[in-house]
Amino acid sequence: MKIDFNESDLLKEILNFKIANKKDLLEKYRFKTIKNINKFLQEHNTGIIHASKNYLYYFGKYDENIFKIETKDIKKTFRRDLISFILLxxxxxxxxxxxxxxxxxxQDNKKNIQNDLKQILEIFNIKYPEYVKSENIEKLFEEKNSNFKEFKEIYLKEILCRRLEKSYLGKSTYQENFYFKIMQETLKIKNIKYIHKLIFSYIKEYTNIISIDEKYKMLVYFLLNFKNKDIKYRYTLSKSTENENFFTIMEKIYKREKLEINLRFIASFYKKIHKTRNNAENVLNKINGELYLQNNRNLKTRKLLEQDKVEFYDIAETSVNFEDKKLLNKQIVKQYVNSNEIIKISTLVIFDLEEAEILKTYNRIKEFFNFINIVKIEQLDKFKKVITKTRNTNEFEQILLISSSKFVNVIKNFSEIPIYHLEIENEKGALKNRSAILIQMIRLRTMMLQYLDFKKERDIIRKRIKNKNRLTTN
Incomplete structure (x- = not known):
């Protein structure tokens, strides 16, 4: 038995994060169940993905070799991804x-493709007969969908991030190569991976851009505009010692694409990529200095500094389903509880944000996430992307990964340390931003405590089996 591209992506995410919101994860990869993936795991004796009402979690073996086993068959979810891309x-x-x-x-499969097409068009408020009659598909999509240009940019950014921002064993798989073939044919670009490699190497070397989201925004802007000779930008860029390296990569890309350099575009891209951004290290060092002092105070001093009562945010209705997307409409209430009643989970916080957002977000985390004890903060861009099985788990019990990107499955996690993703969305208005973080905080807190319970139950079962085996042997 083999798994396809999307099944492999879902499996990697649950193996690396250890626990995930069931509804969110299945929707993210367009699956209804994980039965097929669990059958695959059973065949390879790695342990299965367990499911509760709201969560998927995994305590099994992390065997990278299973990701080499990929089918060449294009299944429904992957097929629909391809069709969506072609349509957009x-x-x-x-x-x-x-x-x-x-x-x-x-040829019998053509009906399935036609059915896929109809269902995808419905998502974009387009009826199939309208699509068939239309002489300008691009215009039809724009008329039926507001902010369509922005939607396309976000869609492409997420697709590229999901497909390029990951580590895998050995050579690219058949399905990965096929996906990029379709992408390149549709966008009329010869080699997206080559462009990605050159631009990202330049970003790393010559700019202060550090977040996955910002890097891929730059890549998307380039891919969608580098051939556009009608770009509205007043200036052009002349080669100089200051921008020599930039010109070198531009020349390589345009040469590979067999195009003349678009000086007006590269001037706009140069300005965009070199927008003033401060180095994040100063902020991180300052916060870590404060954390070091805070965590190394003696117990007596810490108790004196701790408040008797601390703010604790929850949902007004005790029966509310935390996984409900309508949670925004529920009333968030602030309570005051005794500080000694709150379980503090030792947490490594990893930021995947631009410098301007780090301190602001950290202060929000300090304010709302009072159930975690932050031992250290790190920058994802510089974090070693592998957590080994033998890592000293006394350092921290979990990782909170804070990012403005939806797809951040970039850490290979061979340990049992769970990773939680807090997505910082670009909400307009301070109140909306605050509410968005509070809602995610409540959901994450519930998930964190649930994982601790799952782990405790598992440890009890392990001990029982061990004792039973010992008695049987005796």
Whole structure:
């Protein structure tokens, strides 16, 4: 038995994070169940993904070799991803016959593709007959969807981040190569990975851009505009000693694409990529200095500094389902509870944000996440992307990864330390930002405590089995 591209992505996420919101994770990868993935895991004796009402969690073996086993068969979720991309970025209608031929299916499969097409069009408020009659697909999508240009940019950013910002064993898989083939044909770009490699190496060397989200915004801007000769920008850029390295990578990209350099575009891109950004290390060092002093105070001093009562945020209705997307409509209440009643979980906080957002977000975390004890903060850009099985777990019990990106499955986690993702969204208005963090905090707190319970139950079962085996042996 083999798994496809999307199943592999979901599996990697649950193996690395250890626990995930069931509804969110299945929706993210467009699955209804994990039955197929668990069958695959059972065949390879690694342990299965367990499911509770609201969570998926994994305590099994992390065997990287299972990710080498990938089917060449294009299944429904992956097929729909490809069709969605063609519809959003293609200039012409989907040629069902050619697409079916590309995915190497029999002619009987054309009905499935047509059904996929209809369902995807519905998502974008387009009826199939409208699509068939339309002479300008791009215009049709724009008319039916507000902020369509922005939507496309975000969609491409998330796709590229998901497909490029990951580590895998050995060579690229068949499905990965096929996906990029479709992307490149649709966007009429010869080598996206080559462009990604050059631009990201330049960003790392010559700019202060550090977050995944910001890097991919730059890449998306480049991919969607570098061939556009009608770009509205007043200036051009002349080669100088200051921008020599920038010109070198631009020349390489345009040469590979067999195009003349678009001086007006590269001037706008240069300005965008070199926007003034401060170095994040100063902020991180300052916070870590404060944390060191705070965590190394003696117990007596800490108790004197601790308040008897601390703020504790929750949902007004005790029966509320924390996984409900309508949570925003529920009333968030602030209570005061005794500080000794709150379980403090030792936490490593990793930031995947630009410098301007780090301190502001850290202060929010200090204010709202009073159930965690932050032992240290690190920058994802400089964090070693592997947590080994033998890592000293006395350092911290969990990781809180704070990012403005939706896809941050970039840490290979061979340990049992769970990783929790706090997504910082670009909400307009201070109140909305505050509410968004509070809601995520409540959901994450519930998940963190649930994982501790799962782990405790597992340890009890382990001890029972061990004792039983010992008695049997005797």
């Amino acid at each position: 970025f293609g200039k012409e209608k989907l040629n069902i016959y050619n697409f079916n031929k590309q995915i190497k299916k029999s």
